[in-house]
Amino acid sequence: MATKKEPVKSMAEIAWVPIIVALIGVFGSIGVAWITATRTASEQIKPVVAASIGPQSSGQKLCSAWVKNTYRDSMIVPQQWKIDTCKKFMVAISANLFQVGCVYEDRIAWGDEGGGVPADNCGW
Structure with a gap:
């Protein structure tokens, strides 16, 4: 076999x-x-x-200050901040422009330079 x-x-x-x-x-x-x-x-x-400082669904305040073509510093700020508080932040960091805005879960809304309130306002 x-x-x-x-x-x-x-x-x-x-x-x-x-x-x-x-x-x-x-x-x-x-x-x-x-x-x-x-x-x-x-x-x-x-x-x-x-x-978080505030609810994202109703928006959190943003403050941004900058020197054109040099630097920009933006941060989420407490709901108690007013436009003038953001302007004081601008001065404190030696910037010459500022802007307020709102951050939401799905978008950011900015106002015009100099403290214009965003169309989609979160309490400014």
Whole structure:
């Protein structure tokens, strides 16, 4: 009775096995890292939103001051700020132009330079 011989596998066929196993491990590790990072980022955003100066749905006040073609400094400010408070901020940072605005969940609305109230006003 003749026995059937198994074909001999070439080194190229055998060499791919550890590479494929390694790639599966790498992609698995990347997937786990991405899921962990996404969850961590979501958890880190929660305290920022909770400690926010005002609700994003009704807008948060922005104050921006700058020197043309040199620098601009913009920040979210407390709801108690008035246009004059933003102007004082401009003077404090040695700027010569200022603008007030509002930031919402999906947009930013700016007023005209010099303290013009934005059309989509959040309390200025």
